[in-house]
Amino acid sequence: MIIKVLISVVLVFSTIIVLYLKWTFRYWKSRNVYVPEPSLPFGNVNNFMAGKESFGDLVTNFYNTLRAKGLPYGGYCFAFKPIFVPADNNLVQHILTTDFQHFTDHDPFVEDANNPLNAHLFALTGAKWKALRTKLRPLFTSGKLKVMFPTLVDCTNNFSYVLDEAIKRKEPLDIKETFARYTIDVIGSVAFGIDCNCLRNPNTEFTTYGKKIFDTGLRDSIIELIKVINPTLIKLLRLDVFPAGVQNFFVNIVKETIDYRDKNNYSRNDFMQLLMKLRNQELKVDSSIEKEETNEHVAFYQNGLTLEDVAAQAFVFFAAGFETSSTTLNFLMYEIVQNLDIQEKLREEIKTVLKAHDGKITYEAIQEMTYMDKCVNETLRKYPPLPVLPRLCTKDYKVPNSDLIIEKGIRLSISVYGIHHDPEYYPNPEKFDPERFSEENKNKRPPVTFLPFGEGPRICIGLRMGILQTKVGLTALLRDYKFNLNSKTQVPLEFIARQIILAAKGGIWIEAHKV
Ligand code: HEM
Numbered sequence: 001m002i003i004k005v006l007i008s009v010v011l012v013f014s015t016i017i018v019l020y021l022k023w024t025f026r027y028w029k030s031r032n033v034y035v036p037e038p039s040l041p042f043g044n045v046n047n048f049m050a051g052k053e054s055f056g057d058l059v060t061n062f063y064n065t066l067r068a069k070g071l072p073y074g075g076y077c078f079a080f081k082p083i084f085v086p087a088d089n090n091l092v093q094h095i096l097t098t099d100f101q102h103f104t105d106h107d108p109f110v111e112d113a114n115n116p117l118n119a120h121l122f123a124l125t126g127a128k129w130k131a132l133r134t135k136l137r138p139l140f141t142s143g144k145l146k147v148m149f150p151t152l153v154d155c156t157n158n159f160s161y162v163l164d165e166a167i168k169r170k171e172p173l174d175i176k177e178t179f180a181r182y183t184i185d186v187i188g189s190v191a192f193g194i195d196c197n198c199l200r201n202p203n204t205e206f207t208t209y210g211k212k213i214f215d216t217g218l219r220d221s222i223i224e225l226i227k228v229i230n231p232t233l234i235k236l237l238r239l240d241v242f243p244a245g246v247q248n249f250f251v252n253i254v255k256e257t258i259d260y261r262d263k264n265n266y267s268r269n270d271f272m273q274l275l276m277k278l279r280n281q282e283l284k285v286d287s288s289i290e291k292e293e294t295n296e297h298v299a300f301y302q303n304g305l306t307l308e309d310v311a312a313q314a315f316v317f318f319a320a321g322f323e324t325s326s327t328t329l330n331f332l333m334y335e336i337v338q339n340l341d342i343q344e345k346l347r348e349e350i351k352t353v354l355k356a357h358d359g360k361i362t363y364e365a366i367q368e369m370t371y372m373d374k375c376v377n378e379t380l381r382k383y384p385p386l387p388v389l390p391r392l393c394t395k396d397y398k399v400p401n402s403d404l405i406i407e408k409g410i411r412l413s414i415s416v417y418g419i420h421h422d423p424e425y426y427p428n429p430e431k432f433d434p435e436r437f438s439e440e441n442k443n444k445r446p447p448v449t450f451l452p453f454g455e456g457p458r459i460c461i462g463l464r465m466g467i468l469q470t471k472v473g474l475t476a477l478l479r480d481y482k483f484n485l486n487s488k489t490q491v492p493l494e495f496i497a498r499q500i501i502l503a504a505k506g507g508i509w510i511e512a513h514k515v
Helices: 002-024 053-067 090-100 124-139 144-156 157-167 175-192 205-214 218-229 232-236 246-264 271-279 287-292 295-302 309-338 342-354 363-367 370-382 416-420 439-443 463-480
Strands: 073-078 083-084 390-393 409-414 481-485 509-514
Touching: 053 073, 053 083, 053 390, 053 409, 053 416, 083 090, 090 390, 090 409, 124 144, 124 271, 124 309, 157 175, 157 463, 157 509, 175 205, 175 246, 175 271, 175 309, 175 463, 205 246, 205 309, 232 409, 246 271, 246 309, 271 309, 309 342, 309 370, 309 463, 309 481, 342 363, 342 370, 342 463, 342 481, 342 509, 363 463, 370 463, 390 416, 409 416, 409 439, 463 481
Parallel strands: 083 409
Antiparallel strands: 073 083, 390 409, 481 509
16 A cells, blocks of 8 residues: 555656656747757756766757857756857857856855855855955966966976886876876965975875866766756755865865964965965955945955865865866877977977076066967867856846847856857867967957856956966976877877866877987
8 A cells, every 4th residue: 555655656756847847848949949859857968967978068069059050049958957058159248248247157156064165266156256256366466476486387397207207117198197296286386385296196185186076977967967956955965066075175284274374474475375364354455446346245355264265265276277277288288299390399489488588487488488378279279178168147138139038047058169169260170270379360250269268257267377387387398308199099089078177088198208
Protein backbone atom coordinates (compact mmCIF):
# COMPACT_ATOMS: atom_id res chain seq x y z
CA MET A 1 0.00 0.00 0.00
CA ILE A 2 2.73 2.44 1.07
CA ILE A 3 4.72 1.56 -2.05
CA LYS A 4 1.65 2.26 -4.24
CA VAL A 5 1.17 5.63 -2.57
CA LEU A 6 4.85 6.43 -2.98
CA ILE A 7 4.79 5.47 -6.67
CA SER A 8 1.70 7.63 -7.21
CA VAL A 9 3.34 10.59 -5.45
CA VAL A 10 6.50 10.20 -7.55
CA LEU A 11 4.42 9.92 -10.73
CA VAL A 12 2.34 12.99 -9.92
CA PHE A 13 5.46 14.93 -8.91
CA SER A 14 7.34 13.95 -12.10
CA THR A 15 4.33 14.83 -14.25
CA ILE A 16 4.15 18.28 -12.63
CA ILE A 17 7.88 18.84 -13.25
CA VAL A 18 7.64 17.71 -16.88
CA LEU A 19 4.59 19.93 -17.49
CA TYR A 20 6.30 22.86 -15.79
CA LEU A 21 9.46 22.35 -17.86
CA LYS A 22 7.42 22.14 -21.08
CA TRP A 23 5.61 25.32 -20.11
CA THR A 24 8.88 27.17 -19.40
CA PHE A 25 10.33 25.87 -22.69
CA ARG A 26 7.66 28.00 -24.41
CA TYR A 27 9.02 31.22 -22.87
CA TRP A 28 10.91 32.46 -25.94
CA LYS A 29 8.50 31.10 -28.56
CA SER A 30 5.62 32.92 -26.91
CA ARG A 31 7.60 36.16 -27.31
CA ASN A 32 8.47 35.47 -30.95
CA VAL A 33 12.15 35.05 -30.12
CA TYR A 34 14.10 32.38 -32.01
CA VAL A 35 14.92 29.36 -29.82
CA PRO A 36 16.27 25.97 -30.96
CA GLU A 37 13.71 23.26 -30.04
CA PRO A 38 14.29 22.56 -26.29
CA SER A 39 14.05 18.97 -25.14
CA LEU A 40 13.71 17.22 -21.78
CA PRO A 41 15.23 17.28 -19.27
CA PHE A 42 17.49 20.36 -19.56
CA GLY A 43 16.08 22.25 -22.54
CA ASN A 44 18.98 23.32 -24.80
CA VAL A 45 21.82 22.31 -22.50
CA ASN A 46 21.51 18.51 -22.44
CA ASN A 47 24.94 18.06 -24.08
CA PHE A 48 26.56 20.49 -21.64
CA MET A 49 25.04 18.71 -18.64
CA ALA A 50 26.26 15.36 -20.02
CA GLY A 51 29.80 16.79 -20.37
CA LYS A 52 29.73 16.38 -24.17
CA GLU A 53 29.92 20.08 -25.01
CA SER A 54 31.56 23.00 -23.21
CA PHE A 55 29.46 25.97 -22.20
CA GLY A 56 31.64 28.12 -24.48
CA ASP A 57 30.91 25.87 -27.48
CA LEU A 58 27.22 25.81 -26.69
CA VAL A 59 26.94 29.60 -26.73
CA THR A 60 29.30 29.98 -29.73
CA ASN A 61 27.22 27.55 -31.82
CA PHE A 62 24.10 29.43 -30.88
CA TYR A 63 25.67 32.79 -31.74
CA ASN A 64 26.76 31.39 -35.15
CA THR A 65 23.24 30.13 -35.83
CA LEU A 66 21.79 33.55 -35.03
CA ARG A 67 24.33 35.27 -37.30
CA ALA A 68 23.68 32.79 -40.12
CA LYS A 69 19.95 33.51 -39.83
CA GLY A 70 20.58 37.26 -39.72
CA LEU A 71 18.88 37.55 -36.31
CA PRO A 72 19.90 40.26 -33.81
CA TYR A 73 19.19 38.02 -30.81
CA GLY A 74 17.76 34.71 -29.70
CA GLY A 75 17.04 32.69 -26.60
CA TYR A 76 17.78 29.27 -25.20
CA CYS A 77 16.57 27.32 -22.19
CA PHE A 78 18.87 26.22 -19.37
CA ALA A 79 16.35 23.79 -17.81
CA PHE A 80 13.63 26.06 -16.33
CA LYS A 81 15.47 29.27 -17.09
CA PRO A 82 15.31 31.24 -20.33
CA ILE A 83 18.65 32.81 -21.34
CA PHE A 84 19.00 35.71 -23.80
CA VAL A 85 21.82 35.84 -26.38
CA PRO A 86 22.51 39.09 -28.27
CA ALA A 87 24.15 38.63 -31.68
CA ASP A 88 23.95 42.18 -33.02
CA ASN A 89 26.96 44.39 -32.38
CA ASN A 90 24.90 47.47 -31.46
CA LEU A 91 22.82 45.50 -29.01
CA VAL A 92 25.93 44.04 -27.34
CA GLN A 93 27.26 47.58 -26.97
CA HIS A 94 23.99 48.77 -25.41
CA ILE A 95 23.99 45.91 -22.92
CA LEU A 96 27.61 46.24 -21.85
CA THR A 97 27.98 50.01 -21.86
CA THR A 98 25.21 52.48 -22.79
CA ASP A 99 22.40 50.67 -20.97
CA PHE A 100 24.58 49.07 -18.31
CA GLN A 101 22.18 50.20 -15.56
CA HIS A 102 19.82 47.42 -16.74
CA PHE A 103 22.53 44.75 -16.66
CA THR A 104 24.74 45.52 -13.68
CA ASP A 105 25.30 41.99 -12.36
CA HIS A 106 27.07 38.82 -13.39
CA ASP A 107 24.99 36.33 -11.40
CA PRO A 108 22.37 36.58 -8.71
CA PHE A 109 24.44 36.88 -5.53
CA VAL A 110 23.85 34.62 -2.56
CA GLU A 111 24.88 36.18 0.73
CA ASP A 112 25.90 33.32 2.92
CA ALA A 113 27.83 33.51 6.18
CA ASN A 114 28.93 29.90 5.69
CA ASN A 115 30.57 30.75 2.37
CA PRO A 116 32.44 34.01 3.07
CA LEU A 117 34.47 33.69 -0.15
CA ASN A 118 31.22 34.18 -2.12
CA ALA A 119 31.39 37.91 -1.38
CA HIS A 120 34.06 38.63 -3.98
CA LEU A 121 33.94 41.37 -6.58
CA PHE A 122 32.98 39.13 -9.52
CA ALA A 123 29.98 37.74 -7.61
CA LEU A 124 28.71 40.85 -5.79
CA THR A 125 25.66 42.61 -7.15
CA GLY A 126 24.07 46.07 -7.24
CA ALA A 127 25.07 48.70 -4.71
CA LYS A 128 27.53 46.44 -2.87
CA TRP A 129 29.37 45.65 -6.08
CA LYS A 130 29.55 49.31 -7.06
CA ALA A 131 30.80 50.37 -3.65
CA LEU A 132 33.44 47.66 -3.50
CA ARG A 133 34.55 48.22 -7.10
CA THR A 134 35.10 51.90 -6.27
CA LYS A 135 37.06 50.91 -3.18
CA LEU A 136 39.24 48.46 -5.08
CA ARG A 137 39.86 50.66 -8.13
CA PRO A 138 42.88 52.47 -6.58
CA LEU A 139 44.64 49.10 -6.17
CA PHE A 140 45.07 48.74 -9.91
CA THR A 141 46.47 52.11 -11.02
CA SER A 142 49.60 52.04 -13.16
CA GLY A 143 51.48 53.60 -10.21
CA LYS A 144 50.60 50.62 -7.98
CA LEU A 145 51.44 48.15 -10.73
CA LYS A 146 54.84 49.79 -11.22
CA VAL A 147 55.56 49.29 -7.53
CA MET A 148 54.67 45.59 -7.81
CA PHE A 149 56.59 45.17 -11.08
CA PRO A 150 59.89 43.91 -9.54
CA THR A 151 57.95 41.03 -7.94
CA LEU A 152 56.73 39.95 -11.38
CA VAL A 153 60.27 39.97 -12.73
CA ASP A 154 61.61 38.08 -9.69
CA CYS A 155 59.09 35.32 -10.32
CA THR A 156 60.54 34.70 -13.81
CA ASN A 157 63.93 33.80 -12.28
CA ASN A 158 62.79 30.25 -11.62
CA PHE A 159 61.80 29.55 -15.24
CA SER A 160 65.37 28.46 -15.88
CA TYR A 161 65.07 25.88 -13.10
CA VAL A 162 62.19 24.13 -14.91
CA LEU A 163 63.38 24.62 -18.48
CA ASP A 164 67.04 23.70 -17.95
CA GLU A 165 65.95 20.54 -16.15
CA ALA A 166 63.72 19.55 -19.13
CA ILE A 167 66.54 20.33 -21.60
CA LYS A 168 68.98 18.21 -19.56
CA ARG A 169 66.56 15.28 -19.51
CA LYS A 170 65.61 15.80 -23.18
CA GLU A 171 61.95 15.82 -22.13
CA PRO A 172 59.08 17.87 -23.57
CA LEU A 173 57.23 20.24 -21.24
CA ASP A 174 53.50 20.62 -20.66
CA ILE A 175 53.82 24.37 -20.95
CA LYS A 176 50.42 25.10 -19.38
CA GLU A 177 51.65 23.51 -16.16
CA THR A 178 54.84 25.64 -16.21
CA PHE A 179 52.92 28.85 -16.88
CA ALA A 180 50.34 28.09 -14.19
CA ARG A 181 53.17 27.68 -11.69
CA TYR A 182 54.65 31.04 -12.76
CA THR A 183 51.32 32.90 -12.53
CA ILE A 184 50.57 31.27 -9.15
CA ASP A 185 53.96 32.56 -7.97
CA VAL A 186 53.09 36.07 -9.21
CA ILE A 187 49.53 36.29 -7.89
CA GLY A 188 50.34 34.38 -4.70
CA SER A 189 53.01 36.95 -4.07
CA VAL A 190 51.09 40.12 -4.98
CA ALA A 191 47.65 39.07 -3.67
CA PHE A 192 48.63 37.09 -0.57
CA GLY A 193 52.14 38.32 0.03
CA ILE A 194 53.45 34.77 0.03
CA ASP A 195 56.48 33.45 -1.85
CA CYS A 196 54.86 30.30 -3.23
CA ASN A 197 57.91 29.12 -5.16
CA CYS A 198 55.73 26.82 -7.28
CA LEU A 199 58.13 26.90 -10.22
CA ARG A 200 60.74 25.23 -8.04
CA ASN A 201 58.35 23.12 -6.04
CA PRO A 202 55.21 22.06 -7.93
CA ASN A 203 53.59 20.43 -4.90
CA THR A 204 52.77 23.44 -2.75
CA GLU A 205 49.31 23.90 -1.20
CA PHE A 206 48.82 26.93 -3.46
CA THR A 207 49.22 24.77 -6.57
CA THR A 208 46.88 22.11 -5.19
CA TYR A 209 44.11 24.51 -4.16
CA GLY A 210 44.67 26.83 -7.11
CA LYS A 211 44.09 23.96 -9.53
CA LYS A 212 41.11 22.72 -7.51
CA ILE A 213 39.27 25.99 -8.17
CA PHE A 214 39.18 25.21 -11.88
CA ASP A 215 39.01 21.42 -11.68
CA THR A 216 35.44 21.43 -12.80
CA GLY A 217 33.41 18.26 -13.14
CA LEU A 218 29.88 16.97 -12.80
CA ARG A 219 29.60 18.57 -9.35
CA ASP A 220 30.09 22.01 -10.90
CA SER A 221 27.54 21.41 -13.66
CA ILE A 222 25.03 20.47 -10.93
CA ILE A 223 25.90 23.56 -8.85
CA GLU A 224 25.53 25.67 -12.02
CA LEU A 225 22.12 24.08 -12.63
CA ILE A 226 21.03 24.80 -9.04
CA LYS A 227 22.27 28.40 -9.36
CA VAL A 228 20.27 28.81 -12.56
CA ILE A 229 17.13 27.28 -11.05
CA ASN A 230 17.29 29.26 -7.82
CA PRO A 231 20.53 30.58 -6.31
CA THR A 232 19.12 30.71 -2.79
CA LEU A 233 18.96 26.89 -2.87
CA ILE A 234 22.77 26.96 -2.57
CA LYS A 235 22.38 28.60 0.81
CA LEU A 236 19.38 26.52 1.88
CA LEU A 237 21.08 23.25 0.97
CA ARG A 238 24.31 24.53 2.59
CA LEU A 239 26.24 23.70 -0.58
CA ASP A 240 29.84 24.79 -0.90
CA VAL A 241 30.31 26.56 -4.24
CA PHE A 242 34.02 25.79 -4.11
CA PRO A 243 35.56 22.30 -4.03
CA ALA A 244 36.39 20.82 -0.62
CA GLY A 245 39.05 22.62 1.37
CA VAL A 246 39.39 25.65 -0.92
CA GLN A 247 37.40 27.95 1.36
CA ASN A 248 39.30 27.09 4.55
CA PHE A 249 42.66 27.24 2.84
CA PHE A 250 42.23 30.77 1.49
CA VAL A 251 40.50 32.24 4.55
CA ASN A 252 43.18 30.80 6.85
CA ILE A 253 46.04 32.09 4.70
CA VAL A 254 44.59 35.59 4.83
CA LYS A 255 44.02 35.43 8.59
CA GLU A 256 47.59 34.25 9.18
CA THR A 257 49.07 36.86 6.86
CA ILE A 258 47.14 39.74 8.42
CA ASP A 259 47.97 38.55 11.94
CA TYR A 260 51.64 38.25 11.11
CA ARG A 261 51.83 41.69 9.50
CA ASP A 262 49.85 43.36 12.29
CA LYS A 263 51.90 41.77 15.06
CA ASN A 264 55.29 42.32 13.44
CA ASN A 265 54.50 45.71 11.95
CA TYR A 266 55.58 44.21 8.63
CA SER A 267 54.51 45.58 5.26
CA ARG A 268 55.07 44.73 1.59
CA ASN A 269 54.23 46.37 -1.73
CA ASP A 270 51.36 44.09 -2.63
CA PHE A 271 47.57 43.85 -2.94
CA MET A 272 47.31 42.33 0.53
CA GLN A 273 48.84 45.46 2.08
CA LEU A 274 46.42 47.65 0.12
CA LEU A 275 43.48 45.46 1.15
CA MET A 276 44.63 45.73 4.77
CA LYS A 277 44.65 49.51 4.39
CA LEU A 278 41.06 49.36 3.11
CA ARG A 279 40.23 47.20 6.12
CA ASN A 280 41.75 49.79 8.44
CA GLN A 281 40.21 52.58 6.31
CA GLU A 282 43.63 54.08 5.66
CA LEU A 283 43.31 54.05 1.88
CA LYS A 284 41.17 57.01 0.89
CA VAL A 285 38.63 56.65 -1.86
CA ASP A 286 39.08 59.35 -4.49
CA SER A 287 36.66 62.14 -3.45
CA SER A 288 35.54 62.73 -7.06
CA ILE A 289 34.44 59.09 -7.20
CA GLU A 290 32.67 59.40 -3.88
CA LYS A 291 30.58 62.32 -5.12
CA GLU A 292 29.16 60.16 -7.91
CA GLU A 293 27.77 57.62 -5.49
CA THR A 294 24.34 57.38 -3.89
CA ASN A 295 23.91 57.52 -0.12
CA GLU A 296 23.71 53.74 -0.05
CA HIS A 297 27.19 53.46 -1.52
CA VAL A 298 28.65 56.11 0.74
CA ALA A 299 27.21 54.27 3.75
CA PHE A 300 29.00 51.15 2.60
CA TYR A 301 32.31 53.05 2.35
CA GLN A 302 32.02 54.15 5.94
CA ASN A 303 32.75 50.64 7.09
CA GLY A 304 36.19 49.27 6.36
CA LEU A 305 36.43 45.81 4.79
CA THR A 306 35.93 42.86 7.13
CA LEU A 307 38.52 40.11 7.30
CA GLU A 308 36.16 37.92 5.24
CA ASP A 309 35.86 40.70 2.62
CA VAL A 310 39.64 40.88 2.42
CA ALA A 311 39.88 37.09 2.07
CA ALA A 312 37.21 37.05 -0.65
CA GLN A 313 38.99 39.78 -2.68
CA ALA A 314 42.44 38.22 -2.32
CA PHE A 315 40.84 34.95 -3.40
CA VAL A 316 39.20 36.45 -6.51
CA PHE A 317 42.42 38.22 -7.52
CA PHE A 318 44.12 34.86 -7.27
CA ALA A 319 41.36 32.85 -8.99
CA ALA A 320 40.66 35.42 -11.73
CA GLY A 321 44.32 36.28 -12.20
CA PHE A 322 46.39 33.11 -12.38
CA GLU A 323 44.44 30.80 -14.69
CA THR A 324 43.45 33.50 -17.20
CA SER A 325 47.00 34.77 -17.61
CA SER A 326 48.60 31.33 -17.78
CA THR A 327 45.96 30.33 -20.37
CA THR A 328 46.95 33.34 -22.47
CA LEU A 329 50.64 32.47 -22.27
CA ASN A 330 49.82 28.86 -23.08
CA PHE A 331 47.94 29.61 -26.31
CA LEU A 332 50.45 32.28 -27.31
CA MET A 333 53.16 29.64 -27.04
CA TYR A 334 51.04 27.22 -29.09
CA GLU A 335 50.89 29.77 -31.90
CA ILE A 336 54.54 30.80 -31.88
CA VAL A 337 55.86 27.24 -31.94
CA GLN A 338 53.91 26.81 -35.15
CA ASN A 339 54.72 30.23 -36.56
CA LEU A 340 58.48 30.35 -36.02
CA ASP A 341 58.80 33.61 -37.97
CA ILE A 342 56.55 35.30 -35.39
CA GLN A 343 58.59 33.77 -32.57
CA GLU A 344 61.79 35.13 -34.12
CA LYS A 345 60.30 38.60 -34.68
CA LEU A 346 59.20 38.71 -31.05
CA ARG A 347 62.67 37.69 -29.87
CA GLU A 348 64.28 40.37 -32.02
CA GLU A 349 62.00 43.03 -30.53
CA ILE A 350 62.76 41.82 -27.00
CA LYS A 351 66.52 41.91 -27.64
CA THR A 352 66.43 45.38 -29.17
CA VAL A 353 64.24 46.91 -26.47
CA LEU A 354 66.09 45.31 -23.56
CA LYS A 355 69.41 46.49 -24.99
CA ALA A 356 68.14 50.06 -24.70
CA HIS A 357 67.25 49.35 -21.04
CA ASP A 358 70.66 47.99 -19.93
CA GLY A 359 69.45 44.42 -20.52
CA LYS A 360 66.87 44.77 -17.73
CA ILE A 361 63.17 43.90 -17.90
CA THR A 362 61.60 47.16 -16.75
CA TYR A 363 58.04 48.46 -16.75
CA GLU A 364 58.99 51.00 -19.42
CA ALA A 365 60.69 48.37 -21.60
CA ILE A 366 57.54 46.25 -21.62
CA GLN A 367 55.46 49.26 -22.75
CA GLU A 368 57.85 49.73 -25.71
CA MET A 369 57.30 46.19 -27.06
CA THR A 370 54.61 47.01 -29.59
CA TYR A 371 54.84 43.79 -31.61
CA MET A 372 54.44 41.79 -28.41
CA ASP A 373 51.32 43.82 -27.65
CA LYS A 374 49.84 42.80 -31.01
CA CYS A 375 50.70 39.13 -30.42
CA VAL A 376 49.13 39.11 -26.94
CA ASN A 377 45.97 40.77 -28.29
CA GLU A 378 45.74 38.34 -31.19
CA THR A 379 46.08 35.44 -28.71
CA LEU A 380 43.32 36.90 -26.55
CA ARG A 381 41.17 37.25 -29.67
CA LYS A 382 41.68 33.73 -30.91
CA TYR A 383 41.59 32.13 -27.46
CA PRO A 384 39.58 34.35 -25.07
CA PRO A 385 40.10 32.65 -21.68
CA LEU A 386 36.48 33.43 -20.74
CA PRO A 387 34.53 32.51 -23.91
CA VAL A 388 31.17 33.72 -22.53
CA LEU A 389 30.36 36.90 -20.60
CA PRO A 390 27.51 36.47 -18.15
CA ARG A 391 25.05 39.26 -17.38
CA LEU A 392 21.85 39.45 -15.37
CA CYS A 393 19.00 41.77 -16.33
CA THR A 394 18.45 43.85 -13.20
CA LYS A 395 15.74 46.19 -14.57
CA ASP A 396 13.22 45.47 -17.38
CA TYR A 397 14.79 46.47 -20.68
CA LYS A 398 13.16 47.29 -24.00
CA VAL A 399 15.41 46.07 -26.80
CA PRO A 400 16.04 49.02 -29.20
CA ASN A 401 14.17 48.79 -32.54
CA SER A 402 12.04 45.91 -31.27
CA ASP A 403 8.99 45.25 -29.10
CA LEU A 404 10.81 42.75 -26.95
CA ILE A 405 11.21 43.43 -23.24
CA ILE A 406 14.01 41.58 -21.50
CA GLU A 407 12.50 41.01 -18.10
CA LYS A 408 14.26 41.62 -14.80
CA GLY A 409 15.83 38.34 -13.66
CA ILE A 410 16.61 37.03 -17.16
CA ARG A 411 20.22 35.94 -17.63
CA LEU A 412 22.26 36.78 -20.68
CA SER A 413 25.16 34.97 -22.36
CA ILE A 414 27.39 37.13 -24.54
CA SER A 415 29.45 35.00 -26.90
CA VAL A 416 32.97 36.45 -26.75
CA TYR A 417 34.38 33.47 -28.65
CA GLY A 418 31.67 33.80 -31.31
CA ILE A 419 32.34 37.53 -31.78
CA HIS A 420 36.14 36.98 -31.88
CA HIS A 421 35.71 34.35 -34.61
CA ASP A 422 33.08 36.20 -36.60
CA PRO A 423 34.45 36.60 -40.18
CA GLU A 424 32.64 39.94 -40.49
CA TYR A 425 34.97 41.42 -37.87
CA TYR A 426 37.97 39.13 -38.31
CA PRO A 427 38.28 37.72 -41.87
CA ASN A 428 39.84 34.24 -41.95
CA PRO A 429 39.37 34.03 -38.17
CA GLU A 430 41.37 30.83 -37.59
CA LYS A 431 44.56 32.50 -38.89
CA PHE A 432 46.86 33.86 -36.18
CA ASP A 433 47.67 37.30 -37.50
CA PRO A 434 49.03 39.89 -35.03
CA GLU A 435 48.64 42.63 -37.66
CA ARG A 436 44.90 42.61 -36.97
CA PHE A 437 45.92 44.76 -34.01
CA SER A 438 47.84 47.44 -35.91
CA GLU A 439 46.38 50.88 -35.11
CA GLU A 440 44.94 51.07 -38.63
CA ASN A 441 43.18 47.70 -38.46
CA LYS A 442 41.91 48.25 -34.93
CA ASN A 443 40.28 51.50 -36.02
CA LYS A 444 38.45 49.76 -38.87
CA ARG A 445 36.52 47.45 -36.51
CA PRO A 446 33.29 48.41 -34.78
CA PRO A 447 33.30 48.75 -30.96
CA VAL A 448 32.79 45.76 -28.64
CA THR A 449 34.32 43.30 -31.10
CA PHE A 450 37.32 42.64 -28.82
CA LEU A 451 36.09 41.48 -25.44
CA PRO A 452 38.69 39.27 -23.70
CA PHE A 453 38.35 41.42 -20.58
CA GLY A 454 34.66 42.21 -20.97
CA GLU A 455 33.56 45.80 -21.45
CA GLY A 456 31.82 48.68 -19.69
CA PRO A 457 31.77 49.40 -15.95
CA ARG A 458 32.15 45.69 -15.17
CA ILE A 459 35.28 45.24 -17.30
CA CYS A 460 38.07 43.15 -15.71
CA ILE A 461 39.59 45.22 -12.92
CA GLY A 462 42.91 43.34 -13.24
CA LEU A 463 43.27 43.86 -17.01
CA ARG A 464 46.58 45.69 -16.87
CA MET A 465 48.01 43.30 -14.32
CA GLY A 466 46.95 40.31 -16.47
CA ILE A 467 48.58 41.76 -19.59
CA LEU A 468 51.69 42.77 -17.67
CA GLN A 469 52.39 39.38 -16.14
CA THR A 470 51.78 37.69 -19.50
CA LYS A 471 54.26 40.00 -21.23
CA VAL A 472 56.88 39.78 -18.48
CA GLY A 473 56.71 35.96 -18.56
CA LEU A 474 57.01 35.90 -22.35
CA THR A 475 59.92 38.38 -22.37
CA ALA A 476 61.95 36.32 -19.90
CA LEU A 477 61.31 33.11 -21.81
CA LEU A 478 62.00 34.30 -25.35
CA ARG A 479 65.08 36.22 -24.24
CA ASP A 480 66.73 32.99 -23.09
CA TYR A 481 65.07 30.11 -24.98
CA LYS A 482 63.78 28.94 -28.35
CA PHE A 483 60.76 26.69 -28.55
CA ASN A 484 59.43 23.94 -30.84
CA LEU A 485 56.17 22.04 -30.86
CA ASN A 486 56.39 18.48 -29.54
CA SER A 487 54.40 15.72 -31.26
CA LYS A 488 52.49 14.95 -28.01
CA THR A 489 50.37 18.04 -28.70
CA GLN A 490 47.04 17.40 -30.37
CA VAL A 491 46.81 19.46 -33.60
CA PRO A 492 44.29 20.87 -34.36
CA LEU A 493 43.43 21.70 -30.80
CA GLU A 494 40.27 20.55 -29.09
CA PHE A 495 38.97 22.31 -26.00
CA ILE A 496 38.08 20.47 -22.79
CA ALA A 497 34.30 20.28 -22.46
CA ARG A 498 33.75 20.87 -18.75
CA GLN A 499 36.21 23.74 -18.28
CA ILE A 500 34.86 27.28 -17.79
CA ILE A 501 38.20 28.71 -18.89
CA LEU A 502 39.39 27.69 -22.35
CA ALA A 503 41.81 24.73 -22.08
CA ALA A 504 43.41 22.45 -24.67
CA LYS A 505 42.68 18.71 -24.46
CA GLY A 506 45.88 16.78 -23.71
CA GLY A 507 47.86 19.96 -22.99
CA ILE A 508 50.36 21.85 -25.15
CA TRP A 509 53.76 20.15 -25.23
CA ILE A 510 56.87 22.01 -26.28
CA GLU A 511 60.62 21.45 -26.51
CA ALA A 512 62.93 24.16 -25.19
CA HIS A 513 66.46 25.00 -26.38
CA LYS A 514 68.85 27.63 -25.04
CA VAL A 515 69.18 30.65 -27.35
C1 HEM B 1 44.78 37.71 -19.22
C2 HEM B 1 44.28 37.85 -18.02
C3 HEM B 1 42.83 38.09 -17.67
C4 HEM B 1 41.68 37.93 -18.43
C5 HEM B 1 41.58 37.45 -19.86
C6 HEM B 1 40.56 38.34 -17.60
C7 HEM B 1 39.24 38.34 -18.02
C8 HEM B 1 38.17 38.81 -17.26
C9 HEM B 1 36.81 38.91 -17.73
C10 HEM B 1 36.32 38.51 -19.11
C11 HEM B 1 36.07 39.42 -16.72
C12 HEM B 1 34.55 39.73 -16.76
C13 HEM B 1 34.37 41.14 -17.30
C14 HEM B 1 32.92 41.51 -17.62
O1 HEM B 1 32.00 40.91 -17.08
O2 HEM B 1 32.71 42.44 -18.44
C15 HEM B 1 36.95 39.64 -15.59
C16 HEM B 1 36.56 40.15 -14.38
C17 HEM B 1 37.40 40.25 -13.30
N1 HEM B 1 38.76 40.05 -13.28
FE1 HEM B 1 39.91 39.49 -14.85
N2 HEM B 1 41.04 38.73 -16.38
C18 HEM B 1 42.41 38.60 -16.37
C19 HEM B 1 43.27 38.90 -15.33
C20 HEM B 1 42.88 39.32 -14.08
C21 HEM B 1 43.78 39.61 -12.97
C22 HEM B 1 45.31 39.53 -13.05
C23 HEM B 1 42.99 39.96 -11.91
C24 HEM B 1 43.38 40.39 -10.51
C25 HEM B 1 44.57 40.48 -10.04
C26 HEM B 1 41.60 39.90 -12.35
C27 HEM B 1 40.53 40.17 -11.55
C28 HEM B 1 39.22 40.26 -12.00
C29 HEM B 1 38.10 40.62 -11.15
C30 HEM B 1 38.19 40.94 -9.66
C31 HEM B 1 36.96 40.63 -11.96
C32 HEM B 1 35.54 41.00 -11.55
C33 HEM B 1 35.30 42.48 -11.89
C34 HEM B 1 33.91 42.97 -11.53
O3 HEM B 1 32.97 42.19 -11.53
O4 HEM B 1 33.80 44.17 -11.24
N3 HEM B 1 41.58 39.52 -13.67
N4 HEM B 1 38.23 39.27 -15.96
